[in-house]
Amino acid sequence: MTTTWRCFGQRAGLVAPARFLQIMELLAPSALWRPCEDLPDKVWTVVPRRARVMVETSGEVLGEWQDELEAARVTRSSIELWAADRSKEHVAVHAAVVARDDQAIVLPGPSGIGKSTLALALIDSGATYYSDEFAVFNRRGEVLPYPRPLALRQAKGEGRVEVRHLSPSELGAVVGQRPLSVKVIASLPFDPGLDAVDVQQMSPAMGALHLIENSVAARSQPEAILDVVARVARKARTLQGKRGPSEEAAQFLLRYLAR
Amino acid sequence: MWRNGLVALPGIDVGARRRGQPVSQRPKLSSPQRRRELLHRRVGDRVVVLDTETNLAMALEPSVAAVWTALEGTADPEVVAEQTGLTPEEVEGSLVALSAAGLLEPLDSSERSMISRRAVLGVGAGASAALISSVLLPTPAMASSGAGETTNTNGPVAGASAASGSAASAGSLTTTATTAGAPGSRTSSPQPHSSGGLAFTGLDSHDDIVVAAGLIAAGVTVVAANTRGSAKRSLSQGDPQA
Numbered sequence: 455m456t457t458t459w460r461c462f463g464q465r466a467g468l469v470a471p472a473r474f475l476q477i478m479e480l481l482a483p484s485a486l487w488r489p490c491e492d493l494p495d496k497v498w499t500v501v502p503r504r505a506r507v508m509v510e511t512s513g514e515v516l517g518e519w520q521d522e523l524e525a526a527r528v529t530r531s532s533i534e535l536w537a538a539d540r541s542k543e544h545v546a547v548h549a550a551v552v553a554r555d556d557q558a559i560v561l562p563g564p565s566g567i568g569k570s571t572l573a574l575a576l577i578d579s580g581a582t583y584y585s586d587e588f589a590v591f592n593r594r595g596e597v598l599p600y601p602r603p604l605a606l607r608q609a610k611g612e613g614r615v616e617v618r619h620l621s622p623s624e625l626g627a628v629v630g631q632r633p634l635s636v637k638v639i640a641s642l643p644f645d646p647g648l649d650a651v652d653v654q655q656m657s658p659a660m661g662a663l664h665l666i667e668n669s670v671a672a673r674s675q676p677e678a679i680l681d682v683v684a685r686v687a688r689k690a691r692t693l694q695g696k697r698g699p700s701e702e703a704a705q706f707l708l709r710y711l712a713r
Numbered sequence: 714m715w716r717n718g719l720v721a722l723p724g725i726d727v728g729a730r731r732r733g734q735p736v737s738q739r740p741k742l743s744s745p746q747r748r749r750e751l752l753h754r755r756v757g758d759r760v761v762v763l764d765t766e767t768n769l770a771m772a773l774e775p776s777v778a779a780v781w782t783a784l785e786g787t788a789d790p791e792v793v794a795e796q797t798g799l800t801p802e803e804v805e806g807s808l809v810a811l812s813a814a815g816l817l818e819p820l821d822s823s824e825r826s827m828i829s830r831r832a833v834l835g836v837g838a839g840a841s842a843a844l845i846s847s848v849l850l851p852t853p854a855m856a857s858s859g860a861g862e863t864t865n866t867n868g869p870v871a872g873a874s875a876a877s878g879s880a881a882s883a884g885s886l887t888t889t890a891t892t893a894g895a896p897g898s899r900t901s902s903p904q905p906h907s908s909g910g911l912a913f914t915g916l917d918s919h920d921d922i923v924v925a926a927g928l929i930a931a932g933v934t935v936v937a938a939n940t941r942g943s944a945k946r947s948l949s950q951g952d953p954q955a
Contacts, residue, residue: 535853548856565858587858605858659759659772663848666763666770670857672850676763677752684754684761 460490462544462590464537467494468529474500474507477526483602486544486590496536498529527619538588538670544598545591545682548668551584551600552576553630554711557637558597560589560690562668568644568700570604574625575704583627584634588670593678595685596633636690638711639664642703645696651706653695661692744788745808746818747781755782762816768850771814777844780807781816810844 519525538546549562550573665683697703
């Protein structure tokens with residue numbers, strides 16, 4: 455079966471067994487992924503192989519998995535990155551996003567610094583969930599809901615990390631519904647040696663750097679990225695530092711947001 | 714370090730002003746010009762610049778941003794000083810920082826030498842504050858978690874690397890908070906690049922380290938990195954390496 459998805463305004467085709475397409479439908483976040491009737495610009499193909507599935511696109515094999523769900527996650531990420539890199543409508547920044555009182559907090563940063571854990575603590579403290587993977591901005595600089603399941607990593611020893619994917623409903627999270635202005639950009643990597651938050655307010659320009667540093671299309675569309683992140687950063691307050699326990703950092707951020 | 718005229722190098726008299734020589738008679742950049750292809754936007758009282766040749770994004774501190782803005786209409790440092798209200802030394806320090814960061818048109822060899830030496834001497838750099846902070850423009854794979862979560866018990870097999878979604882497969886983005894710069898200043902230079910005539914490819918050679926020291930003195934914080942992007946050591950003012 456073939457489905458074309460419109461993701462970040464780009465058309466991605468997926469040739470896959472019906473069951474795999476159903477999994478993709480469940481994984482596809484919100485209104486930024488929509489099935490459409492158009493011809494795709496690029497096609498991903500899922501090939502069942504004995505007890506595994508292989509995923510390929512444009513002659514490149516993404517991998518081979520025993521677990522269809524994991525294969526679907528990788529396929530979704532591959533499509534997301536391709537689409538975000540080409541999008542004329544949206545700017546995707548690797549970040550977690552929550553909101554309170556219609557004001558968004560964006561937590562940009564690379565993997566493994568504790569964005570998801572902090573987002574979860576913020577949700578537990580009453581924040582609205584927007585995203586765990588990408589802060590998706592429109593051209594006006596507003597952040598849109600992109601509620602992929604939270605991916606929570608847990609060390610399992612011997613260098614192994616287990617990743618749990620928790621949907622917003624499993625978390626009991628309220629999911630944001632509309633575009634919001636960003637009020638706080640916070641880079642707060644987890645530091646196990648801290649028992650509090652060690653942070654300082656930075657200039658808006660440093661906020662822009664934090665967003666650029668994590669923008670999917672920074673190299674392919676630098677001018678568009680610069681326009682949007684500058685717009686976002688001018689209106690936001692930027693925090694930079696490190697944090698200890700996520701609960702305390704969440705309380706700190708929410709108090710800071712309310713100032 | 715700035716030594717208030719106690720250090721003199723051939724062709725550069727860093728103590729001239731203190732001895733009463735007019736600034737206009739001191740050796741200076743002949744006509745500093747911004748590189749035309751750079752993208753830049755004002756953000757508050759600073760300017761963010763994107764250099765798509767080196768894949769760096771930079772934030773200019775207010776004095777450097779003021780000089781940068783003034784260079785749009787003039788290439789005369791004295792006019793820049795008048796327009797910005799900065800002292801000639803501050804303008805000069807900003808020009809050194811801009812040039813060292815590769816944001817000005819290429820200099821001839823004598824000017825490049827002057828910049829390197831002034832940068833090493835810290836002329837005009839002022840205290841330890843970083844004048845320019847920079848980060849690397851990421852590739853798409855760098856700017857994502859990747860969905861493969863390669864350590865999952867039932868993760869990809871047959872050599873799968875979670876493909877384009879894996880940050881781990883892309884070379885890690887190096888961002889380091891430095892102790893030398895202004896609070897929060899940071900720089901990553903994980904890839905070899907040429908920067909306005911000052912090239913460094915991984916800080917393996919003595920010359921690279923000298924240039925890096927000059928950049929630091931000029932207010933550009935530097936993180937040493939190998940060509941695959943993993944930081945080897947951080948250099949900053951106060952660091953024995955610098």
